[in-house]
Amino acid sequence: MLIKKFDLEVFTPPCEPGAERYAARAHLMVDISETLPYLNATLRGAVYFPGAGALTWKKGGHNIAFHSYEIATSNVEDRDAAEKELKGLVDLVNRTWERRTEITPSFETRQRPTPMAIFKLLPQTNCKLCGESTCYTFALKLAASQRKLADCPILNEPQYDENKSKLGVIMIDGPAIG
Numbered sequence: 001m002l003i004k005k006f007d008l009e010v011f012t013p014p015c016e017p018g019a020e021r022y023a024a025r026a027h028l029m030v031d032i033s034e035t036l037p038y039l040n041a042t043l044r045g046a047v048y049f050p051g052a053g054a055l056t057w058k059k060g061g062h063n064i065a066f067h068s069y070e071i072a073t074s075n076v077e078d079r080d081a082a083e084k085e086l087k088g089l090v091d092l093v094n095r096t097w098e099r100r101t102e103i104t105p106s107f108e109t110r111q112r113p114t115p116m117a118i119f120k121l122l123p124q125t126n127c128k129l130c131g132e133s134t135c136y137t138f139a140l141k142l143a144a145s146q147r148k149l150a151d152c153p154i155l156n157e158p159q160y161d162e163n164k165s166k167l168g169v170i171m172i173d174g175p176a177i178g
């Protein structure tokens with residue numbers, strides 16, 4: 001096991017004094033730099049910066065950053081939620097490291113799609129069946145990984161097949177490995 005333990009730090013983000021949600025960091029005793037190209041290859045929507053030794057990812061409304069000796073996450077409710085979230089990310093790093101011989105590492109820096117790029121490929125009917133008031137709101141939440149492509153039932157209609165395929169290529173739709 002690569003990461004055996006970590007020190008947890010929970011704090012109010014400096015840019016949001018008085019915020020009711022917290023940010024948290026796991027301070028690591030080992031350098032996880034070598035796992036980043038493997039995470040980059042397996043986490044859909046991850047953005048790897050080889051020169052900075054950092055990889056960012058969005059998952060379930062959390063902005064996550066992996067660095068050599070640190071994993072950080074945003075938007076956690078309290079200390080217990082922070083610990084659970086970071087423990088899940090530590091497990092992800094450990095599982096990925098254990099599977100590294102099965103994974104082709106990627107050193108590519110991908111670009112995240114903008115909300116407008118996503119919106120252009122949505123049906124733009126504002127039908128609200130996804131639970132959002134407009135397709136653009138849905139696009140914003142897709143870009144932030146707070147919704148999934150499958151939450152728009154209209155995309156399953158045959159006339160949107162091509163757009164749905166394009167969205168499938170550009171979209172951040174959660175982890176490719178669990």
Ligand code: SF4
Pocket residue numbers: 122123124125126127128129130131132133134135138151152153154155
């Ligand atoms: S279900 Fe699809 S088409 Fe309807 S509002 Fe949501 S994103 Fe737009």
